[in-house]
Amino acid sequence: MSKRLGWFLAGGLLVALLLAGVVSNFASSSPDGLDATARAGCTFNADDEITGGTCMLQQERAHQLEDSPLADYGIRGIENSFVSTLLAGTAGVLITFGVGAGLFWVARRRQDA
Amino acid sequence: METTAMHIANGIVDGPVSAVFAVLAVAALAFCVRKARNDLDERLAPMAGLVAAFIFAVQMLNFQVLPGVSGHLLGGALAVILVGPWVGALCVSTVLIVQCLLFADGGLTALGLNITNMALLGTAAGYLLVAGLLRILPRNAKGLGVTAFIASVVSVVVASQGFVLEYALGGTTDLSLPWISGTMAGVHALIGIGEGLIAATTVATVAKVRPDLVYALRRFRRPTELKLNA
Numbered sequence: 001m002s003k004r005l006g007w008f009l010a011g012g013l014l015v016a017l018l019l020a021g022v023v024s025n026f027a028s029s030s031p032d033g034l035d036a037t038a039r040a041g042c043t044f045n046a047d048d049e050i051t052g053g054t055c056m057l058q059q060e061r062a063h064q065l066e067d068s069p070l071a072d073y074g075i076r077g078i079e080n081s082f083v084s085t086l087l088a089g090t091a092g093v094l095i096t097f098g099v100g101a102g103l104f105w106v107a108r109r110r111q112d113a
Numbered sequence: 114m115e116t117t118a119m120h121i122a123n124g125i126v127d128g129p130v131s132a133v134f135a136v137l138a139v140a141a142l143a144f145c146v147r148k149a150r151n152d153l154d155e156r157l158a159p160m161a162g163l164v165a166a167f168i169f170a171v172q173m174l175n176f177q178v179l180p181g182v183s184g185h186l187l188g189g190a191l192a193v194i195l196v197g198p199w200v201g202a203l204c205v206s207t208v209l210i211v212q213c214l215l216f217a218d219g220g221l222t223a224l225g226l227n228i229t230n231m232a233l234l235g236t237a238a239g240y241l242l243v244a245g246l247l248r249i250l251p252r253n254a255k256g257l258g259v260t261a262f263i264a265s266v267v268s269v270v271v272a273s274q275g276f277v278l279e280y281a282l283g284g285t286t287d288l289s290l291p292w293i294s295g296t297m298a299g300v301h302a303l304i305g306i307g308e309g310l311i312a313a314t315t316v317a318t319v320a321k322v323r324p325d326l327v328y329a330l331r332r333f334r335r336p337t338e339l340k341l342n343a
Contacts (some may be wrong), residue, residue: 001155001156005156005159005160005326008322008323008326009159009160009163011121012167013163013166013222014165015167015170016163016166016167016170017170019167019171019173019174020169020170020173021172021174023174024170024174025174025197025295027174027176027183027185028175028176028177028183029183030175030177030181030182030183030187031118031181031182031183032119032175032182032183032184032304033178033182033183033184033273033297033300033301033303033304034117034120034121034273034276034297035119035120036179036181036182036183036300037293037296037297037300038125038221040296041288053267054256054286054287054288055286055288056125056280056284056285056286056288056293057122057125057309058284058285058286059124059125060122060123060124060125061122061123061124061125061220061222062123063122063123063217063218063220063221064123064220064221065213065214065215065217065221066217067217068216068217070215070217071216071217072214072216072217072218072276073173073216073218073315074315087320088216089170090171092169092173092211092212092215093166093169093170093217094169095211095215096162096166096168096169096208096211097163097165097166098161098162098206099159099165099207099211100162100163100164100165100166100204100207101158101159101161101162101163102162102201103207104149104153104158104159104162104200104203105158105159105162107146107149107150107153107158107223108150108153108155108157108158109150109151109152109153109154110155
């Protein structure tokens with residue numbers, strides 16, 4: 001891998017880390033398009049539990065891995081939400097890069113194969 | 114507790130339909146791996162890792178599209194332009210698998226549904242648009258930006274209709290499908306505009322800094338160039 005490509009990758013990763021770790025703290029916390037559509041038709045109480053109506057979310061079941069230490073893009077046990085999101089976002093970017101680049105490197109076409 | 118759900122959760126679509134789409138997704142991804150090997154060289158492999166990491170990061174950035182409704186990038190069109198359709202589908206899948214297994218986002222049972230919509234349908238639609246548009250638009254940063262914008266809008270709406278199809282087959286409530294389809298399409302057209310702006314900025318920036326790293330500038334040839342190279 002050339003040195004120039006190395007610099008580009010480092011720069012790109014830095015941008016991704018800033019977006020996931022810092023900028024994400026300012027992201028909208030409203031439900032996304034899918035979630036909002038899934039909630040439409042139901043009424044919710046303060047604890048976000050369905051109190052009536054008909055909506056797609058009614059039959060939702062808990063995530064099998066809801067107790068994951070990184071669940072909901074935070075670090076379990078860290079009270080400060082900024083720090084929690086910062087660390088979870090950083091971990092996510094590094095893990096995704098590691099897994100992705102690792103697998104793609106293994107699958108790559110060998111030049112002299 | 115407030116939860117951050119960005120993808121289809123467990124139980125929204127029933128078990129048998131989820132299982133069918135899981136099998137479909139595995140088969141399609143295996144095919145993508147085979148095709149991707151032709152594209153993956155020592156430059157594209159680390160670049161693809163970066164594209165996956167970047168999509169993960171930007172998916173965390175929900176932006177407001179309507180009062181009480183947000184959206185986030187899906188990344189199909191962006192991935193197609195930067196690393197090509199086969200590697201691109203694998204990039205988006207990598208993100209969805211990491212989000213599902215580590216961040217408890219997108220049900221494990223629903224993983225095949227989410228991969229089908231965002232990694233397969235979204236990327237396929239993005240690819241068709243990008244390949245078509247680059248035949249007529251200039252192959253520079255500006256042309257690529259416009260391509261990214263249009264391809265993103267269409268790709269996000271197509272991905273949203275993938276969910277509608279899955280819900281039509283295995284939905285767990287008795288809601289009107291035309292209503293679901295219309296609502297999903299409308300909201301996702303707005304989300305697609307946001308995604309289009311992010312994708313256009315990203316690909317235009319990469320095209321200015323390192324045009325040699327942009328798959329769409331290297332591989333998607335104009336018909337005349339194809340003839341000359343043949």
